[in-house]
Amino acid sequence: MKKVVEKSYLLLISLGIGCLVGATDSLFGQVLLAVSNFREQHYIELLPFLSIAGCLIIFLYKKWGSGTEKGMGLVFEVGNTPKQKVPKRLLPLVMVSTWITHLFGGSAGREGVAVQIGASLAGMLQRGLKFSSQKRLFLMVGMAAGFSGLFQTPIAASFFAVEVLVIGKVEYKVLPYAVVAAYSASTTSSWLGLEKFTFPLKQELTFTPEVFLKLFIAGSLFGLVGWGFAWLLKKTKKIASLKLSNPYCRVVLLGLVLSLLFLFFQPDRYAGLGTNLIAASFSGAKIMTYDWISKLLLTVLTLAAGFQGGEVTPLFAIGTTLGVVLAQVLGLPVLAIAACGYICVFSAATKTLFAPIFIGAEVFGYTHLVYFVPMVVIAYGFSGKQSIYNGQKLVCEERQEAER
Incomplete structure (x- = not known):
């Protein structure tokens, strides 16, 4: 009975994480779109200042971002290291620095930022609610919510969160909580006006x-x-x-x-x-x-x-x-x-x-x-062992560390 109550409580918390992260993703995504639209209209005027914008980003991280420079690498360290945690200051730094990058024409994405947003907010809740033994679960729930809130693909976001930390391992026990967080994040960001990219594909392939x-x-x-x-x-x-x-x-x-x-x-x-x-x-x-x-x-x-x-x-x-x-x-x-x-x-x-x-x-x-x-x-x-995420581990590496 105690386990049932705890699981129900975690599902409720996952719902809350999804709503909170979805709202933050919506803010981040809509500002990013506005910044991108402004850049498109003033591209030639803004592009010469790209280096200066880069200096501002470096200054922000030097001044207030000690320990957060690794970005997604930090998220993986937190997921695979028992004593590590996501600093609170990561949240505003990664959002503002990404807006600056896009405003002045840098070629970059937004998914890593959304995942960091989710991981940061989930980590704050985990520490505030004193779920010290559930740090990894909260992290993956936050990652799922972050990905889903931005892209509004909740099923994909749920599986991304439970399979990305360790190559070759899927954390199925976390999946129910990730799904709840992902759907609530997607619904929240959509309700707040963030649009989803869809393209109903009508072409078919005949197998021969x-x-x-x-x-x-x-x-x-x-x-x-x-x-x-x-x-x-x-x-x-x-x-x-x-x-x-x-x-x-x-x-x-x-x-x-x-x-x-x-x-x-x-x-x-x-x-x-x-x-x-x-x-x-x-x-x-x-x-x-x-x-x-x-x-x-x-x-x-x-x-x-x-x-x-x-x-x-x-x-x-x-x-x-x-x-x-x-x-x-x-x-x-x-x-x-x-x-x-x-x-x-x-x-x-x-x-x-x-x-x-x-x-x-x-x-x-x-x-x-x-x-x-x-x-x-x-x-x-055909992709080999190389990944864009430096903190990813192979399942065999995780087993070796567990045996030590």
């Missing part, structure tokens, strides 16, 4: 040996690109920190390089989230053969320089535009393969399996699971 072979080729390439993004991001960050050890010098020099590169390309095409590329892919607008690699490289450089933001929305843009190119080369339906790219590159770069499948279902329609599932499995299989 030839089509399956082409899908296998596309899936393997999606997996390799996701792996390449994760590997290049890690290497570039390492090289940048070694060659430019002073963070102010690093963000100024790389910020200047980014400003020149952004000006070289079509104005505002590769700045910000990349939702413009996603919209172009699914509306039939012109997609360049180099759009995916340009977005990939500029996102890596932005994050390596020290600007803040996530990786997932740029990964969606990279996968979608790559899908358009591959579909044209392989003679496959463009929109269907663009949708596969949307979820497959994300799967490969994050080392998650169930979350991207359900993202595909919740964004494009459940009827397409028949080819979303094998495509994600193929991409996941």
